[in-house]
Amino acid sequence: MIQSLSSPTFTIVVSKGQSRAPDKRSLEATVAEAAATRAGVDVLVVPHLYDLAPKGETIQRLRAIEGDIILLTWIFPRAAHWVFDRAGIRGQFGEVSLKEVLDEDEEEEPTDPEAMDENPLTETVLEDHPRPDRRIFTLDLRLATDPQTYLDEIDRICGLEATPSTASAVKQAEPGGLFQIEEPTNRRWYPVIDFSRCTNCMECIDFCLFGVYGVDDVETILVEQPDSCRKGCPACSRVCPANAIIFPQHKAPGIAGSAAVDGGGLKIDLSLLFGAPDKDEDPIATAARERDEQLLLAGRNAVGIDDQLAKRQADIQAGPADELDQLLDELDALDL
CATH class of the missing domain: 3.40.50 (Rossmann fold)
Structure with missing residues (x-):
């Protein structure tokens, strides 16, 4: 002691x-x-x-x-x-001057309050539970x-x-x-939720088939069984629309909690940042494949991109477009 x-x-x-x-x-x-x-x-x-x-x-x-x-x-x-x-x-987050160096195009821009009001995905758990x-x-x-x-x-x-x-x-x-304090520890692997980004959409609890996630008494998402998480599997972080799920020990900075990740409402294609094996592979397909790998290792059947996952992701993508989505649409229209 x-x-x-x-x-x-x-x-x-x-x-x-x-x-x-x-x-x-x-x-x-x-x-x-x-x-x-x-x-x-x-x-x-x-x-x-x-x-x-x-x-x-x-x-x-x-x-x-x-x-x-x-x-x-x-x-x-x-x-x-x-x-x-x-x-x-x-x-609260204390402001520090010693921080991760970001490229100019990675620096976070101030959030537009009006845009947040228009986008239901930007109402975070932290706002309800300061x-x-x-x-x-x-x-x-x-x-x-x-x-x-x-x-x-x-x-x-x-x-x-x-x-x-x-x-x-x-x-x-x-x-x-x-x-x-000298306390014996074992290496662990479990998701950590960033509640300044989490919108309580429940995509993670619907996606994970290993019982890792649950809800508290007020129906807020939580990591209920952290040690049920499959070691090395970050699949749920890829399907999170708000980039709110962190695996601190993952080799990909975007999954490990780097500041160089969009904190806005909708999911963007961060395949390279999030460590997808094939940069042309859709992040949701990557997540489904990673989940299937863990299901098979656990002696269970693979499910792939099931109808429920496809529908949830379609509903998310059909939501209000943010400024980045609009910019990408404009660039596509230029046919460069």
């Missing part, structure tokens, strides 16, 4: 990676030890976030944290935020190898100015504590 955390201004959580590579472990340790010297800061080092048991000591300790959190992890920040949320550690005001700042440990990069961002978030006088004051102030 470890001693109770104090009531710091910030709690820094360092989620260790699955890899035992010395350079990665060194980065984690260096950042954690240096961050613990900051005044008013507690540092908690935990096993890999995605692999934690829902009723384990680590999750219970994380749920007990009050106030803002700075999370350092080896998965995409969007994925980490919603892994936290699933575990009952909830809050999260607490406390902030969760997430830093991706894959973005830099220099520990100082993360320490500078931690100082910025905590409001410390990177000047000699401030550095001296921090050294003289009472430091926080460095705590570590």
Whole structure:
């Protein structure tokens, strides 16, 4: 057991990676030890976030944290935020300056409120069930190898100015504590729902035939049986109209929670980004094929693109077109 955390201004959580590579472990340790010297800061080092048991000591300790959190992890920040949320550690997205570099054409544009009102698919679960005001700042440990990069961002978030006088004051102030939880974990594979995008359309629960999804007392979608998910299968993420289903350990950035994924209402063809084996294959066909592979491995019959799936996807595609759809239609009309 470890001693109770104090009531710091910030709690820094360092989620260790699955890899035992010395350079990665060194980065984690260096950042954690240096961050613990900051005044008013507690540092908690935990096993890999995605692999934690829902009723384990680590999750219970994380749920007990009050106030803002700075999370350092080896998965995409969007994925980490919603892994936290699933575990009952909830809050608002904290703005960070250290983030994934996107191409200019991948940068998210501000959402048009009028367009959202016109498109029923853009009413999200998060709008109906807002999260607490406390902030969760997430830093991706894959973005830099220099520990100082993360320490500078931690100082910025905590409001410390990177000047000699401030550095001296921090050294003289009472430091926080460095705590570590050693909890055995096994590698897991399950979907994580981004409720800032999820519209509760139930496409995932209709598509998945392994009992992974369910609904809560107010009929909101949830991942009810995460360990029933077939390892390596991301099929449900491909059929989600809102790109709201994340598999943090998937090799394709779009499925793993990259920010370079459209957050708008309708599904767009992201075959390459989503890791489809054949770029000419429709994402829904890919999803159906992946589902069939897992059904056969489980000793069940393949179902392919059944009538219900085809009808649901047709209904979705028949919905209001967004700006991207309109742009693609205009380009097609030019016959370039």
